[in-house]
Structures are given as structure tokens and as C-alpha cells.
Amino acid sequence: MQFNSLEFFVFLVVVLVLINSLRKARYQQAVLLAGSYLFYYATSGPFVLLLLFITLVAFGAGDALARVADPRRRKAVLALTLAALLLPLAFYKYYNFGVEILGQLPLPLAYYLNLPALELLLPVGISFFTFSAISYVVDVYRGTLAPERGLSRFALFISYFPHLLAGPIVRGGQFLPQLRDRVSLDGPALRAGATLMLWGFLKKFVIADNCAPFVDAIFADPVGLSSPYIVAGALLFGVQIYCDFSGYVDIALGTAALVGLHLPENFRRPYLARSPGDFWRRWNITLSSFIRDYIYIPLGGNRRGEGRTYLNLMAAMLVSGLWHGAAWNFVVWGGYHGLLQAVQRFGRTRLGIAGPSREHGSLRILVQILVTQYFIFLGWIMFRVGDLSEMLYCVRKYVLFDFDFATPSPTHIRGVSTAIEAIGGTDPVVLVLGLVAAVAALVLLARYRRAAETVTGILTTDWPGRVASLRPRYWNLYVACAVFTLLTLPPSASPVFIYYQF
Amino acid sequence: MSDEALYPEIVGIALSVAIAVLAYSLVVVLLVDGNLENLEPETVRIRNMDALYGEPHDGDVFVIGASWVVEGVDASIVEEGLRRRNVTGSVYNLGINNDFPLSRLAELDRLVAAHPGTVVLGLSYRALNSRKKVEENRLETYYPGIPADERDRLRAGFAPAFDGAEERSVTPTAFEHHLEARKYLFSAVQLVASTTLGHGADEAARTRRYTANFRDPWIRGVNQSEDAKAAEGPTLEYEPVAPEETNLQLRAVRYTVERLEENGIRVIVVGMPQDPALSERIPAEDRRTLASFLDSTGVEWYDLERVYPSRYFTDAAGHMNAAGRAAFSERVAEMVAGQG
Numbered sequence: 001m002q003f004n005s006l007e008f009f010v011f012l013v014v015v016l017v018l019i020n021s022l023r024k025a026r027y028q029q030a031v032l033l034a035g036s037y038l039f040y041y042a043t044s045g046p047f048v049l050l051l052l053f054i055t056l057v058a059f060g061a062g063d064a065l066a067r068v069a070d071p072r073r074r075k076a077v078l079a080l081t082l083a084a085l086l087l088p089l090a091f092y093k094y095y096n097f098g099v100e101i102l103g104q105l106p107l108p109l110a111y112y113l114n115l116p117a118l119e120l121l122l123p124v125g126i127s128f129f130t131f132s133a134i135s136y137v138v139d140v141y142r143g144t145l146a147p148e149r150g151l152s153r154f155a156l157f158i159s160y161f162p163h164l165l166a167g168p169i170v171r172g173g174q175f176l177p178q179l180r181d182r183v184s185l186d187g188p189a190l191r192a193g194a195t196l197m198l199w200g201f202l203k204k205f206v207i208a209d210n211c212a213p214f215v216d217a218i219f220a221d222p223v224g225l226s227s228p229y230i231v232a233g234a235l236l237f238g239v240q241i242y243c244d245f246s247g248y249v250d251i252a253l254g255t256a257a258l259v260g261l262h263l264p265e266n267f268r269r270p271y272l273a274r275s276p277g278d279f280w281r282r283w284n285i286t287l288s289s290f291i292r293d294y295i296y297i298p299l300g301g302n303r304r305g306e307g308r309t310y311l312n313l314m315a316a317m318l319v320s321g322l323w324h325g326a327a328w329n330f331v332v333w334g335g336y337h338g339l340l341q342a343v344q345r346f347g348r349t350r351l352g353i354a355g356p357s358r359e360h361g362s363l364r365i366l367v368q369i370l371v372t373q374y375f376i377f378l379g380w381i382m383f384r385v386g387d388l389s390e391m392l393y394c395v396r397k398y399v400l401f402d403f404d405f406a407t408p409s410p411t412h413i414r415g416v417s418t419a420i421e422a423i424g425g426t427d428p429v430v431l432v433l434g435l436v437a438a439v440a441a442l443v444l445l446a447r448y449r450r451a452a453e454t455v456t457g458i459l460t461t462d463w464p465g466r467v468a469s470l471r472p473r474y475w476n477l478y479v480a481c482a483v484f485t486l487l488t489l490p491p492s493a494s495p496v497f498i499y500y501q502f
Numbered sequence: 503m504s505d506e507a508l509y510p511e512i513v514g515i516a517l518s519v520a521i522a523v524l525a526y527s528l529v530v531v532l533l534v535d536g537n538l539e540n541l542e543p544e545t546v547r548i549r550n551m552d553a554l555y556g557e558p559h560d561g562d563v564f565v566i567g568a569s570w571v572v573e574g575v576d577a578s579i580v581e582e583g584l585r586r587r588n589v590t591g592s593v594y595n596l597g598i599n600n601d602f603p604l605s606r607l608a609e610l611d612r613l614v615a616a617h618p619g620t621v622v623l624g625l626s627y628r629a630l631n632s633r634k635k636v637e638e639n640r641l642e643t644y645y646p647g648i649p650a651d652e653r654d655r656l657r658a659g660f661a662p663a664f665d666g667a668e669e670r671s672v673t674p675t676a677f678e679h680h681l682e683a684r685k686y687l688f689s690a691v692q693l694v695a696s697t698t699l700g701h702g703a704d705e706a707a708r709t710r711r712y713t714a715n716f717r718d719p720w721i722r723g724v725n726q727s728e729d730a731k732a733a734e735g736p737t738l739e740y741e742p743v744a745p746e747e748t749n750l751q752l753r754a755v756r757y758t759v760e761r762l763e764e765n766g767i768r769v770i771v772v773g774m775p776q777d778p779a780l781s782e783r784i785p786a787e788d789r790r791t792l793a794s795f796l797d798s799t800g801v802e803w804y805d806l807e808r809v810y811p812s813r814y815f816t817d818a819a820g821h822m823n824a825a826g827r828a829a830f831s832e833r834v835a836e837m838v839a840g841q842g
Contacts, residue, residue, distance in 0.1 A: 020508075187507040194515060221739055472510070476518045483522035488529070488684050 001042040003251050003497075004205060011039065012255065016185055019259055025182040029156050032183075032259075039161040040125075047123035050088055055158045057084045058133035062140045062147035062154070078141045082134065089130045092122050097326030125165040127323060129158050131290055136172040138294055145173050153179045160261075162252040166245070166497050168266040168286040175263075183259040188468075191475060193258035195468040198482040200250030204497070205490040208243035211236045213491065214416050219385055223393050226404035228420045230397040234377045236416075237384050242270065244498045245284070250464070271376070272459060274368035276340035279376055287323065291316050309345065314338035324383070329391060333382040340375055362446035362456075530683045533690040554594065555612040560619060561591040563838055566606060567624030570774040571597030574624070574822040576831040583835025591619055602629040603754035610761055620768040620838055623758065626776065626820065627784050627792070627807075630751045631741040734818040735779030743788040745795075752795050759801045770837055771796055771803035775810045775830055779818035804837055806830070 001008050015035045022028045041048040061081035068074050099115045136157070139145035148154040157175050218225065218233035225233075246267040256263045266285050273279035280288045296316040302309040314335065321334015347353040378398055385391040405424025423431065445451050467478050563584070565575050577593040584591065603625070606613075613621070746752040755771070762769045773792070776784070784807070796803045814826030822830060 185508060187511045190508060190511045190515075472514060476514045479515055479518035480522045480525075483519050484525050487522065487526040487681065488687060490684075 001039055003248070004201065007042070011035065011042075012258075016258060019183060020185045023182070025179070026152070028183055029152055029179060032160065033152055033156045036156065036159040036161040036164060040159060040164055043165060044124045047126075050123055050126070051129060051159055051164075052155075054085060054088070054130060054133050055155045057081060058137050058158065059148070059151055059154045061137045065137070065140045066147040074141060078137065081137050085130055085133050085137070088123075089126055092120055092126060094322075094326045096120060128167045128169055129164060131169045131287075132158055132171065135169070135290060135294065139172060145176075148172065148176050160256070162255040163263055166248045166252075167284075168249055168252070168264050169290050170263060170286070175261075178261050183261060185259055189260045190258060192465075192468045193254045193256070194479065195475070196250050196254030196257060196464050198254075198479065198486075199464045199467075200247040200252075200254060201486055202247075202482055203243040203250065204247030206485055208240045208247060209491050210489070211240035211243070215240055215384070218416065219390075219394075222385065222390055225397070227397045227400075227402040228405050228423070229416065230381070230394045231401070232416050232420065233384075233394075234381050234398060238271070238377050238380045241380065241383070241498055242267070248497045269460065271373055272369055273372050273376070274365060275372055276337060276344050276375065279372060280337070280341075287320065291320050291323075295319055306349070310342045313341050313345065317341065327386055328388055329382055329384075329386050332388070332391070333379055336379050336382055340379075362449070362452040363443060366442060366446045526684075527680065529687070530680065533694060534683045534687060554596075555609065555616045557616065559592075559594075559616045562618045563591055563593040563620045563622065564596050564613070564616075564618045565593065565622040565624065565834065566596045566601070566613075567774065568597060568601040568626065568629050569599040570626050570820055570822075571595060571601075571624040572599055573597075573816075574774065574827055574830050575834060576827050579828055579831035580835045580838070583832050584839055587835065587839040589839050594618075597624070602631070603751045603758060606758065607754050610758060614761060614765045614767070617765065618767060620770060621762050622770045622772060622834060622838065623755070624772050624774045625755070625792075626774040627743055627788055628738070628740060628780075628819075630743045630749065630792070631739075732779055732818075735777070735783060738780060738783070738819055740780075740783055742785065743791045745791055755795075756799050759799050763801075769801050771801050772834070772837070773803070773805040773807045774820065775806050775814070775822065775826065776808070776820040777815035777818050778808070778812050780820055781808050806833065809833075 001011065015031060018031045019028045022031065037048055037051070040051055058081070061077060064077050065074055068077060096117050099117050102115065136145065136148075136154075140147045148157070153176065156179060157170065157172060160170070160175070163170050215233055215237045218229055219237070222230060222233070249263075249266040253263050253265075264286050268282040268285065270279055270283035273282050296312055299312040299315060300308055301312060304312075315338075317338030318331060318334045320337070321330040321332070324330045324333070378395065381394045381398055382391055385394050405420055445455060467475065470478065563580065565571055565577070565580070572595065575595045575597065577595045580593040581591075584593070603623075743749065743752075746756070759769050759771070789805075789807075793805070810822075810826055810829065814822055814829060816823045
């Protein structure tokens, strides 16, 4: 059941009407729970049993941890629970990758095991609900969260349909307390939720889905393409994946907000990040904080010496890469981000290069953003191009820009070709002058405090929040314009959300 | 908050959505529906494929295939050529960009039901790549209205090629058809703008192209230079043609030929003309594979792969220009008239 399907809208309206007609919180939660399981069944069929399994294991573990006081037994309960929770994820997501790796190793073990590759269908959202369950169990083990006594409330926390398929990764401490009271559907909640949902739909179906054909065309067979095409592909993919994923999250947050429930923020203008570390505080925040709290810090974080800190950083980012998918390109992408963060740390601690600061002037901030984003978008190539030799080719073309605007694209990447060929056909003097003018404009913009503040204000404003607080007639105009745009501009075939596969 | 505070918001949303839908419908009616007949024939053809297959076509000629057919066959020239040879019937160029035999199976039943007199199947070596898959969205975009049992049969017989195809009804409703019209908006706006702003008819015609949103028109008005072709030729994706046992595309061709001939429809297979820059890359073994395969089907077939010189092609991929189209279309008329 896709968010943009008629089935989902009918489902959502029925759920909202039922909730609004019920007075007691537990009945409302029963409706939300039944609706969430129906939603997952409609999306993933029998894998709904896996969702139930994860829920029961985590709930049982929380209950057991509440009753067991002996530290060794608590540790054993935690270890067994984590194994049980991670087993399905490991099997469905990483089994074939493991077999592939084993097959490439010259080990007698691989020969004797002779494991076959299996045709496995990855249960949608497994990485998200498994991580939510893990965070709950670990928090209860650490004593930072009281175990939930009501199974239905707990099951709703794990399976609540807005965040079930592609996040954000919700933690018990954030969500369970919201279920103590009756949820309410009222005017402001409806307005806030609808605003955010439409915002997400626009990002996904108008921007991301219109970038997709170009990105697909460029990276379907990138070898032979010149640098302008590779850079255009990286830029467009960066826009696509941001609008796709943050669009999903906006829809999820908006859907939850309709009944006054709040899901955690997952994006905070990541393309304004001023360092690799800053990027990860802005991109997929719930995953980053999960990895920080449950992997990086338990490994020792930065408390066990410099060498160990680099190792921990690398390990955390490799896990982040592997979380995205069982493929070498995600490992490379994770390792690359680990390296970026290690370099950033080395520069700060050993070379005395100051990290981003509020005290910096606009020009310095601008340079920091541009340099950071250059490397972030280089990383998107590794994320997008699965074949390693093709990835290397693209990385080389991105880094060593060949200024070849003239060679026509062999794959007829319409639109992109036209733009690149137009640049190639322009007089080099005009191009250089244009470039100088653009840089000068940016510098001037950064130097003038008022202009810089205006631009910063535009870029950092919470636009959905502002729109939601508009006077009724203007808000209705927003709804009408958004729906009109959604009817008019999306391509005829919409790809599924990218993060469904993770 | 009370329900009273909720209902004004709901009424506001409902009214806003209604206004948006009305505005969209107006735009479609004024810009798209009103200009559809003026848009590129290919646009009309794709859009009206449902309607086309829904009507009887006894004696007509359907030419199917990929972009080589789209750009290489001028239906009016074929029709004119047939008339000169005293053969009646309308000719339809039903080429679809990026088509391949396997994807055509999805519309085979409806093609049979339309019962044309002749189906000309244009084949290119590059369309016989057995690794090509039928994308999920292709079923919906190009083949609306496939009956459920037909999809099941397709999946059963050609399951490996249908990875990712979802099991759901793709029969479009009238509203969905209306919604689909958005993909012609860009072309329609261009058409209206170019005629309103006083561009010449040629300019207007050149921009009348089916194009998804945010895409520029695909104009093949000018040939690539020979150097550019020589440079592009080696970069084109080319997969060796695997034998029928492991090549779903060839199995699809056999199945298509058999189904059409069983139903009394004449089939002509044409090895589509290719630019020499690509032909150089086709191994002799692939030519033997295709020839022996086509011989084994017993179908009437013609190999025109190396018949035309480079000046008839706009690019190394073998898309024909106006001169090539005229020459090849005349040849198609000869073949259909039985003088091939």
C-alpha cells in the first residue's frame, strides 16, 4: 500500500473517522494497532508474522529485564534478545551477501559449507522496526526507559503505520509516553498534518520522481560519459534521494500529526552541513543517533584514545553503510564517510583546523558548505552506482573534471544532454565571465550581512510550520495549489520510495 | 477541540481539493484534449493504443518494434506505396521507444483481437538482449487494461523477466485516463506557445513530441557527424544474442509469431537497418544465431541490417533520418505487397 495510492487514502480516512468516534484511549489504540497490522499485511503479506515476532520478542525481553536483577542474567537476556531480533534481519538482508563473500574466500570452510544463494524477498521496513525494537530493549536494559506494561501499546509503538516502512526510527522514550492519553483529531492537528503530508508528496512525486529518469539514464551505463554528465548525475541523485527520503518522512510525520502524535525529526537541511560530522547530525538523524548511542558510544566513542576513536568512527560508519544494503558499494560509501569524519577529526585535533562555529563569517560558512557538499555528493556516486568498476570510473570523472561538454551523450539523456551541450556550445570567454560573475555574486551576498541573513532566513525557515499557521483562506490556497501541482507535474510512473529497500 | 472546529477544516480541504481537480481538468481539456490531434502521431498512437486495439483492423498493417521502427517507418509512405501496388488497408506505426519482444507480449492478446491483416515485426540485435527486463511501470504505462489471467500467463511463462512486476489490476478508470493526460501537458504547452508566439509551422511541428515533464523535446533533425558516430558506436550497449534456450527475447519472438499466425495474421519479420558504426560490432555468430532461429520459426523474414549507408542514419544507434525513413518505408511497402 503506497502512500500515494487510493487505498491508502481510504484506509487513512477510515482510521481517522474511527478514532474520532471513539472516546477511550485503549479503543483508539486498538484501532491504530489493527490498522497498522492491516497496512503492513497489505504491503508485505505474510511478513506481518515477522513483525509480530519482533514485537513479542522485544516486549518479552523488556518484561524479563524488569524482573531480573542479577547483572549477568540481565546481560544474558540482552544478548539472547539482540540475537533473536537481529537474526531475521541478518538472514533476509545479509545472507546472500555473506554467501557471496564466503564464495570469494579461499577458505576450506567455504568449500565445506557450500551454502546456496537463496531467492529472498526483503520484508519492507525490517531495518526500521528491528532497530526500534533494539533501542527499546537496550534502553530498558540500561535503565533509561521503564518497560512498557501494555502489550497493545508496545505493539503499536513498533508497528505504527506511518513510520513502519521507511522510518524514522522511533524510540520507546519518544513514542510510548504519547500513548498514555487519548489521541485527538482536531482542527490544528489536521491542518499541521495535512500541510506536512502535502509537503512530502510534493518533494517525492514532483521533485524526486522527475529527477529519477535522468539519474537512471546516466547511471545505467555511465562508462564513457564525460565529467559534466557524471557531476549532473551526482547532483540530481543528491536531490532525488533527499526529496524521496525526506518526502517520505514528511508524509509519515504528517500522518502521525493528524492525530496529534509526534514522530522524531529525521532531516535538518543536510545540504547546508558545514562538515561531514555536521552532515550526519542533519541526515537520517534517527539512524545517526541510533548508531551513535548503540554502537559508537558502547565501542568507547572518543574516550579510549585517538587511535581507537578513529576505529570506532570507521566501524560506526561501516555499520551505517551496511544498514543501507548488503552490497559492496554501501560498504564503500560507509567507509568513505568514516574516512571523511576521521580526516575532519584529524584536522581538528592535530592540525588545529577549527570546526564549524557560530562565530564564523558568512563567506567562511559558504566555503565550508560548498567544500563539504562537494564530498557529500561524491559519496552519492558510491551510494548509487552498484558496480565497483563503474563506480571507480564515475569517481574519477567527478574528481578529475574533464571539461568535456562537447561529446554527445551516447545514451540520449534528454534534457541533461541539451543543457550540457548548450554549455559546451557557449563561448568559453562567456562561460568564464559567467563563472566569475556567479562567484562574485556569492561573495558579495556573503559579505552583505542583511542579504546573507535574508538568504539564511529563507533557507532555514520551517516552511511547513509557517504554512500551517497561515490564515484559513491562504492555507486553503496552499492546499489547492499543492494538489494542482501534484496532479500536473509528477511523471506518469512513480518509482517506489528508495528507502523501502533498506 | 470540538468537532465544530474540525469540520470547517475538512470543508476547507474538500473545497480546495475540488478547486484543484477542477483547475487540472480545465487545463487538460483546454490544452491537451483540444490539441491532441495536433500532437505528434506517436503521442496519439501511444495514447490511443487501447482504443486502436479495441477496433477491428482486418486488412490493416501494424508495424511493431522499438525506436528503430518509431523513427524508421513513415506509415503514410508505406500506405502510399501499398496503394500504388493496389493493396488497400491502413498502416499503423506502433513502434514504442525502448521496446523489445518480451515487453510486447503484454499486449499480444489485444493485438490478436484487433486482427490486422499483417504484422511487421522490426527486430534489432540490440533488442534481443536476454537480460532486459520488463519494468514494473512499463506494464502500467504502456499496457493498461491487461486482463488478470493474461498477466498470470505472462508471469508463468516469462517469470524471470517480470521481476518486480506487481500483481495488481492495471485497468485504468476514466479518471486515471484523465490523470494520464498530464504527460502530454508539456508538449501541449509547447505547441500552444509556439503557435501563439508566431513561430513557423515547421518549428511548431518539430516541438510536437511526446515528452515527460521536465524533459526537452527529442529532436533528431540533424545527422551526427561520421566522427561522432564512429566515437559513439563502440560505446553503445551491446549484448551478444544468446541462443533461444536461454534467450527470453527469442522465445518471445517465436511465441508472438506463432500466436499471430495461428490466428490467421500474416507476420513479416524485418532485421532492422543499422548504421555501419553499430553493424561493425555485431559478431557473425549473432547473425547466424538470429538467422537460424528465424528460419526455424518458418516466418517470412528479411534481413535489412546492412542494406543502407551511414547517411540514412542520424546516429550510430541506427535511428533513421528523413531520407532513410523514406527509403525503408518504401521497402516495407514492397515486402507487405509481396514484392520484397
